[in-house]
Amino acid sequence: MPKQDTSVLVDAAAxxxxxxxxxxxxxxxxxxxxLASVKHLERANGTLADIAACEERLQTAGQNLVQALASARLxxxxxxxxxxxxxxxxxxxxxxxxxxxxELSAVAVEVGALNEKIxxxxxxxxxxxxxxxxAQGLSSTILDLSMRAEQLANRARSxxxxxxxTQAHALHQKLQVxxxxxxxxxxx
Numbered sequence: 001m002p003k004q005d006t007s008v009l010v011d012a013a014a015x016x017x018x019x020x021x022x023x024x025x026x027x028x029x030x031x032x033x034x035l036a037s038v039k040h041l042e043r044a045n046g047t048l049a050d051i052a053a054c055e056e057r058l059q060t061a062g063q064n065l066v067q068a069l070a071s072a073r074l075x076x077x078x079x080x081x082x083x084x085x086x087x088x089x090x091x092x093x094x095x096x097x098x099x100x101x102x103e104l105s106a107v108a109v110e111v112g113a114l115n116e117k118i119x120x121x122x123x124x125x126x127x128x129x130x131x132x133x134x135a136q137g138l139s140s141t142i143l144d145l146s147m148r149a150e151q152l153a154n155r156a157r158s159x160x161x162x163x164x165x166t167q168a169h170a171l172h173q174k175l176q177v178x179x180x181x182x183x184x185x186x187x188x
Contacts, residue, residue: 012068016061023054096159103152104168107145114141139182146175
C-alpha cells in the first residue's frame with residue numbers, strides 16, 4: 001500500500017481516537033458531576049452540550065475512518081490482483097532462466113569431460129603432447145562448444161538475464177582462446 005494511503009488511514013484512525021478520548025473524558029465528567037447546586041446543574045448542562053457536539057465529531061471521524069479503511073482495502077485488493085496477474089510472468093522467467101542455466105550447465109559438463117579426457121592422456125601422442133590429429137579434433141570440439149556458449153550468451157542477453165549472459169560469454173571467450181591455440185598446435 002502506498003505511503004500516502006497509509007497516512008490517510010493513520011490520520012483517520014488518529015482523529016477517531018482523539019474524538020473518542022474526548023468523548024470518554026466528557027462522558028466521565030458528566031456522570032461524575034454532582035447535581036447539588038444550580039452551578040453544578042449548569043455545568044452538567046454545558047457538559048451535555050459538549051458531549052452532543054463531540055458525538056457529531058465522533059460520528060464524522062468514524063465515517064472518515066470507515067472510508068479510509070474501505071479505500072485501503074480497495075487498494076490492497078487491486079494490488080493483490082496485480083500480484084496474482086504477475087505470478088505467471090515470474091514463472092515464465094523462472095522457466096526461461098532454468099532452461100538457459102541447464103544449457104550452460106550442459107556445456108560446462110562437456111567442457112569438464114573434455115578436460116578430463118585431455119588430462120587422462122587419452123588423446124595424446126608421445127611425451128604427453130597431443131598429436132596433430134588429436135589437436136585438430138579437440139580444437140573443432142572446443143570451438144563448437146564455444147559457439148554454443150556464445151549462442152547461449154546471446155539468448156540470455158535477449159532475455160535480459162545479464163548475469164547468465166556474462167557467464168556464458170566468459171566461457172565462450174575462454175573456449176575460443178583454447179580452441180585457437182589447439183588449432184595452431186594442430187597445424188604444426
